[in-house]
Every structure is written in C-alpha cells, then in structure tokens.
Amino acid sequence: MTQEKPTVVLLTADGVPEPADLAEVRDLTDVRVCTAGTLADTLPGAEILLVWDIFSGALSDAWHAADSLRWIHVAAAGVDALLFDELRESDVLVTNARGVFDGPIAEYVLACVLAHDKRLHETEAFQRAGQWRHRETIRVAGRRALVVGTGGIGRATARLLRAVGMDVRGAGRRERDDDEDFGHVVDSADLAAHLREVDHLVMVAPLTEATRGMLGAPELAALPDGAHVINVGRGELVDQDALTAELATGRLSAHLDVVVVEPLPVGDPLWTLEGAHISPHMSGDVEGWRDTLSAQFLTHLRTWLGGDEPAPAVDKGRGYVSG
Amino acid sequence: MTQEKPTVVLLTADGVPEPADLAEVRDLTDVRVCTAGTLADTLPGAEILLVWDIFSGALSDAWHAADSLRWIHVAAAGVDALLFDELRESDVLVTNARGVFDGPIAEYVLACVLAHDKRLHETEAFQRAGQWRHRETIRVAGRRALVVGTGGIGRATARLLRAVGMDVRGAGRRERDDDEDFGHVVDSADLAAHLREVDHLVMVAPLTEATRGMLGAPELAALPDGAHVINVGRGELVDQDALTAELATGRLSAHLDVVVVEPLPVGDPLWTLEGAHISPHMSGDVEGWRDTLSAQFLTHLRTWLGGDEPAPAVDKGRGYVSG
Secondary structure, X not given: OOOOOOEEEEEEOOOOOOOOOHHHHHHHOEEEEEEHHHHHHHOOOOOEEEEOOOOOOOHHHHHHHOOOOOEEEEOOOOOOOOOOHHHHHOOOEEEOOOOOOHHHHHHHHHHHHHHHHOOHHHHHHXXXXXXXXXXXXXXXXXXXXXXXXXXXXXXXXXXXXXXXXXXXXXXXXXXXXXXXXXXXEEEHHHHHHHOOOOOEEEEOOOOOOOOOOOEOHHHHHHOOOOOEEEEOOOHXXXXXXXXXXXXXXXXXXXXXXXXXXXXXXXXXHHHOOOOEEEOOOOOOOEOOHHHHHHHHHHHHHHHHHOOOOOOOOOEOOOOEOOO | OOOOOOEEXXXXXXXXXXXXXXXXXXXXXXXXXXXXXXXXXXXXXXXXXXXXXXXXXXXXXXXXXXXXXXXXXXXXXXXXXXOOHHHHHOOOEEEOOOOOOHHHHHHHHHHHHHHHHOOHHHHHHHHHOOOOOOOOEOOOOOOXXXXXXXXXXXXXXXXXXXXXXXXXXXXEOOOEEEEOOOEEEEXXXXXXXXXXXXXXXXXXXXXXXXXXXXXXXXXXXXXXXXXXXXXXXXXXXXXXXXXXXXXXXXXXXXXXXXXXXXXXXXXXXXXXXXXXXXXXXXXXXXXXXXXXXXXXXXXXXXXXXXXXXXXXXXXXXXXXXOO
C-alpha cells in the first residue's frame, strides 16, 4: 500500500533563511514555499502549515483557502500574532517552539538585571565622556524579582535568578505557595497589589486578552522608586505611554526587548530616554536558534507522520501551552 | 587592675568617609586620625594601624616611626600597595578585608560575561544611533571560563559562573583536579598553555612578583579570536600595552575594572577603543561596602583586645592570605 506524502506549506518572508532541515522535510513531504502574499494560493490541499516567518499574521486572511489543514507549527514561543476566532474554533492542532527560548531568554533577563544593578550602561556613558567616576553598585543576591508569566520561559528565568541568590516570586493565573520553580505565585489579575516590594519586574507572559495592558499606569505607579522593568514578552503587555512617562521622570528604568510597534518608530521617546534600554526583539535568539527551531519542527513532523500528535499543543482558547 | 587602652592609628585620606563604627572603636581604644603626610608623626606609640585609605602606600616612608606597631588591618582585599621588605621581615600581623568583596566581585564578573555574550554594549550603541538591528547573541551556559586566582574572590566567582551553567576552571600556584570550587586548576606559571579554549578569562589573582605581567603578549596571543578578558584584580597583572594592541585589532575585547595607572590617564587609547570597557575600580563596592569594612575591623579589634589574633593573617611573604 502506497501512502501519499502530505503537503507542508512553509510560510516565510523575504530575507529569512530557510530551515536547515528543509531537505529532510522535503524527503518526507511535499513542500510548498510561500510568503504572506501567496499564502491563500498555496494552502489548498495542504495538511500542515509551518509558520517560519514568526511575525506573520497572514493566516487569518487566507483561512478560506485552508481546506485540508490539520496542523500548524509556529516557529516562535508566542502565538498571539497567529490566533483568530475561526482557528480557535477549528480542530486544527497548533504547536509552538516550546522550550527553545527558555534558557536563552532567562540568560538575557539576568544580563539586564546585572547591567542595571552593576550600572554598566552608566559606566559606559562615563567612559564615552572620558570621566573616571567611582560609584557604588547594588548586590544582586537578595534583590527581589517578580516574574510575570509562569510558562517555560518564566520558569527558566526564575530558576536562573534564584541560582544567583535573588529573591524570586511569580505572577500567574492561580495564586499558590508551592510552585516548584517560583515558590510563591501571586495572582496576576491583581498585579498592582504585589509590586510595592519589587526591584526587578520581568514581563514574560503570553499576550492574550487577559494580559494585554496588564502593566498599566496604576501598576507602574505601585512600583517603588528605582524599580527596573524588563519586558521580554510582548510590547502590548505594557501600557507603553504610561511606561514612557515614568521613564521620563527618571523614577523607573527599563530594558525593553519588545515594544508595541516593531521596529520602534523613528522619533519615539524610548529611543533617547536615559532609562530606556531598547533591544530589537532578540532576547532568545542565540547563535544556532534557527537550526534549533528547524530541528524541533522536523522532530514534530516525524511524530505526525508516525500517526501521533506532536505535543504539547497550544491551548487555543487561552493562547498558550497550558499547564 | 587598670589596663591602658591601646592606640589605633586610622590612616585615611581627604574626602574618604570615616568608619561607621568609629565611635565604638573610640570607646575601646585611643584613636588617632591621620593622612599619608602625617602618618610618621602619628605612629609612635601606636600598637594598631587601620589602613582605611585603601590606595595608600605611605607606611613604607613612615616605617621608622612604627616603634610599637603590632597589627595592621588593611580595609581592602589586595595588600600589594602596603607591603615592603621591612614589614615582611617584621613580626607585625597583617590582616585584610578577606571575604567582604567575594560575592560582590563575583557578581560584577558575571555582569561583564553577560554584557559581552548578550552584546549589550553594542545594542546600546545601535540605540544611540537610532538603529533597530537584530543580531544573534551567545548562550552563556556551556561557555568556557578560566578564573586566574584561587582565593576567596576567585572561588566565589567560579561558584557563580558555574551556577549559570558555565564550564569553569581555575589557574593557581598548584595544578590539581579535585578542587571543590574549580574542579580542575591549571598551573598559573604556565598560563599560555591553557588559554586556547577560553571564552572568558577572569583575572583576579593578587598582585605579587609572581603574578605581575602574567597576562603578557604571548598569553594574549594564545587566546582564541573573540575571547573576552575581565580584570578585577590589579592592572599590573596584565601587560597593558600588549592588551591594548590586541583590542585595537578587534580580535579580543575586555572589561577592565583596574588599570596600571588609576585614574586611567587622559588620552589613553583604552578610553576610546571599541572593545575596551573601562570601569573605575568599583567592582566590589556595593552599597554599604564601607560599613561592612568598618564592622569587619571592629570584630577583629574585639578579638585583638580579647587577647587573640584576628584571622586569617596575610602571608606577607606571598602577599595574600594563603590556603
């Protein structure tokens, strides 16, 4: 009995390198490569969609053409740009790059914590000015971090911050006292109540209707003077205007790897505010990251072709891999 | 029976805050405060010298006046600026700020490692230029560090770098394979032989005749392209001209918290070389550091007044606390 090869649509964008394992994928399936503009023409008859261009939201527009789609793999941690109601209500399986970015982003967060407490950016500014200016720094051991988001990346971050002696808690959907990585997890729906004793606030929650704007003006106001915000999740988790206003006063500072509009528009005050440290959505992208994403898809594909569902699935109602 | 209070000479400098515990020290002893210029006039009859101005080398000039001196406490980790032959040959006990800087400097080293591997300085430069430029970073877990110096600071550094998953070895006076903090320790007298597979080289050895210039042109040449040098020990551990030449080619980069002449002279190329990150001898100076130093002296003083010797003593022959 000969079985027909399933079709994989590879959704990418101009200038994005192709998956390192594409030859193997081609051996196992019929691959059609497209970009957002040609997705609707490419989807009919395809069972599998690999969203390789991680910022694409093109599927919603092309959904009418997805007549055979059964599985979508998104080569990214966040699936917020992908999801829409018809997909949520369908039986199509969605998987993501779970695990790939956990360690890299945790390290990036620790880098931001240490840069802040050891005043590295200020020291560089003095060097540029030719000034030898001794200052005291802050002991990181014992500093208080709140990690908002208790998925894989948040957990890896909590473990790493604990490993250097920080006092770490989590914020998630369910308050609890016995979490293996966080110990205490506070209710993220009541975030403002838990910010008064936070030195480093780490935003790493998935973007959903429940988390959009969760760090707004009231929450920012609840942070103590000198607190440091790190956003490695999604720009829309934060009320960016409110944060910009706090940074402008000098009361808070921030490392923002994500912003509401990317690239950050020319002229945005975040480019030049002294306490705003902007990076271009790169916190998890360590050397070899695309190869790791490619290998993860290939592993999942083999599982699929063997008749099993790749796991874990994204909970499309919640907008992330749950539990 | 009334016992006379011993005299403590407090050697400080203009603009340096006095010890927080000075009132308690005055209760226990007769305190005479002086600076380098008045040390010789102040020393006669004094049993104890507290070197509170950590960069002072004044004692050598005033040694003839040290007619009753039995104990010197240096409120610093390195005693290289204090030691001279007559002191080495005398019975005067020397103690230092052992332990105070271990954790803070270890954190500073980790900050430098992460700033390098996560390309934070480059990201700041792109931000200043208004450029949104995605780049890949380096996974810190698995990176290879060699910590040159196996005293308390080196050990704390090794433990912290290991805690974030780095592959750490030490370099010290005695090669061994069973060190509790380093695992493998290579012979620092043969440093060049052990540098070919080092990503981060951490200089934290005491400055002695054996270690002066230990990182010279041959050693620097042995480091692989892209290696990163962190010096939190003493500037003279490194052949600064040779390092400057390597930085100028872009082959290596460095975080230097210490340099040969401090402050770094105006016009020195290290001020402006892209791969040279200069900080003004502050790696261990966390908020409260002077209070910690003061409390350490007070504890030692009480031990002394109780008839015991504060410990551990500096091995004056070697130039550091040994073993």
